[in-house]
Amino acid sequence: MPSSYNPALVVLSIAVATLASYTALDLAGRIALLAGARQRRAWLAGGAAAMGVGIWSMHFIGMLAFSLPIPLGYDLKITGISLAIAFVVSYFALAVVTRRTLSRRRLFAGGVLMGFGIAGMHYTGMAAMRMEPGIQYRPALFAASLVIAIAASIAALWIAHTLRDSSLRRIIVKRIGAAAVMGLAITGMHYTGMAAADFVPGAICGAVQGANASVAAGENAQWLATTVILFTFAILLVTLLLSRFDARNTLLAGSVTTLNNQIVHLATYDTLTGLLNRSSLTERIGRAIDVSRARNRPFAILFMDLDGFKTINDSLGHAFGDEVLKAFAQQLLQCVRASDTVARLGGDEFVILAEDLASTQDAAHMADGLLARMREGIVAEGQPLQVMPSIGIALFPQDGDSVDALLKHADAAMYEAKREGRGIYRFFEARMNEAALRTLKIQRALHEGLGKSYFSLHFQPKFRGDTGEVAGAEALLRLNHPEFGELAPIDFIPIAERSGQIVQIGYWVVRETCRQIRRWQTAGLPPMKVAVNLSPRQLTQPELVATILDITKAEQVACRQLMFEITESVAMQDAPKTIATIHQFQKAGFEISIDDFGTGYSSLAYLQRFRVKQLKIDRFFTNGLDDNGHEGKAIVSAIIALAHSLEMDVVAEGVETESQYDKLKDMQCDEMQGFLLGRPLTADAFGALMHQQMRTTTGKSALLN
Incomplete structure (x- = not known):
């Protein structure tokens, strides 16, 4: 069909x-x-x-x-x-x-x-x-x-x-x-x-x-x-x-739910590490206080700060520093119990809230285990590092009955751990409050020091090994405070380094050294080379060499009259960057010295690439000339021979005995400094020493004629 x-x-x-x-x-x-x-x-x-x-x-x-x-x-x-x-x-x-x-x-x-x-x-x-x-x-x-x-x-x-x-x-x-x-x-x-x-x-x-x-x-x-x-x-x-x-x-x-969850997460957690933030930690500690009172069980606050992190952050960059913080946070989580709280307060400050402790020794065992784990090192961007924390421990109820008191006292104990050597832990003690208060006062004094003339320079003479004549000086910073009196560098330099104030203070030292060199020249003294120490924080400043050049030009001082000292351990933290900085200084006409040589981990390859003018043998090896007999002499002799083979001068610091002086002289050490030869002097006293040397030299010349 x-x-x-x-x-x-x-x-x-x-x-x-x-x-x-x-x-x-x-x-x-x-x-x-x-x-x-x-x-x-x-x-x-x-x-x-x-x-x-x-x-x-x-x-x-x-x-x-x-x-x-x-x-x-x-x-x-x-x-x-x-x-x-x-x-x-x-x-x-x-x-x-x-x-x-x-x-x-x-x-x-x-x-x-x-x-x-x-x-x-x-x-x-x-x-x-x-x-x-x-x-x-x-x-x-x-x-x-x-x-x-x-x-x-x-x-x-x-x-x-x-x-x-x-x-x-x-x-x-x-x-x-x-x-x-x-x-x-x-x-x-x-x-x-x-x-x-x-x-x-x-x-x-x-x-x-x-x-x-x-x-x-x-x-x-x-x-x-x-x-x-x-x-x-x-x-x-x-x-x-x-x-x-x-x-x-x-x-x-x-979207609203996701946004709300994100807001809650941002308000609760640290965005970088994923750990709880300060506000969440404060809330947890508050709850822990209530629970601890009801159960009559102590708990501990472990407050920690990464040793040397600012140097890592400044020298290797903030992005690398962030990776270090994240790696440290993950390592930290592996060191605690499931019931413990781990938080980041900000920067490189971390806190562990360890609840329900049987005794105070539990907190000590936790700190020991944490430090042992950190000694194994962490890996940041594929690079192995050993980042050690200093840990302060405060216990409830004996070290405080409020959140603020416990955190404050744990912080004070942490700073005590830093002062006593770093990479260790300390329990809070009442005396630490006084030390923390003193630290705050010193930090305030550093802030006011430049404007109120608290700072001054002393100059420790350096003597030639062959003739015994003054070869130069090292500028040493002093702080004279109305309340504390004269403070030694060990009392305030670490605080200035941690707070970042060392940068401006360092520029003041360079400027004041230049002015003093000019005063000595005006007084008829011969040109004098003065060594100035550079701190780790200063070396991270991108405009360091340019700023120092501006200072020397403004003060009308030749670059050859300044020598800058970099400690060996700091130089090796980022050796390639140190090499670049040294070359900038040398191109500008300054000389560089490696300070405290022998205490760090220099390789001969890097030492050769540094191409510095001078090596300073650390006082530990100078003391070894008396304490360690033949072995001590062999080490110093090897360092001097190595430096001379690389066309570097050698300065031995910490010379305090006649036997040390004689041995160094026999080993042809170029320069020496120490209390045996001359203590740090005021600028006027150093000028008087130079005038005396000039008169002696003139008298010897007259007798010869």
């Missing part, structure tokens, strides 16, 4: 299939975002209904586009069954594609079941015509329709699963393209199935005979198709709008 199609309805069936496919893709992305099981099931059911209506409508419109030379109709019951099949197939498809993972096996099995489901819907819909005699199907085309249905289903499932992530770039464009492909595949299956059907000449449509229980087509096909199309488009569009609206609400709610 000949058949034909309405082209307009065919095009509309493809459009419905495409819109239904796009709706399926959008729903897959929407459902994938849902976490709640109840909400997920609700959207699966609603989505399956909308998607099922879309797929079924495409099929029904395609059927309405089909016409035969006889009246056609569709049994309502059987048509309803085909719609139910469309619902079930859609629910199954959405459930599969919204899973977190979709294996190849699951994809293939799901595609086969979905393909049979779509084919079942199609052929059930065709059975709703109730043709008499029944429809005959061509085996090849019938099989082809099944293959197309399965292949289209597998492709649709894979595409929907791939495009379910709504955050992908150009996701809407990708879904529109995919929907067009899926729509053509679905309609292709339908029209292949229709082509497989043979209608016997003289056959009649049984559904038309049972008009009370069927839908008549024929001349009503156009009106019926329009109704179905409008109804289907309305359902699909409403579903899309609801999906978009709900997705935005969910996204907004999720």
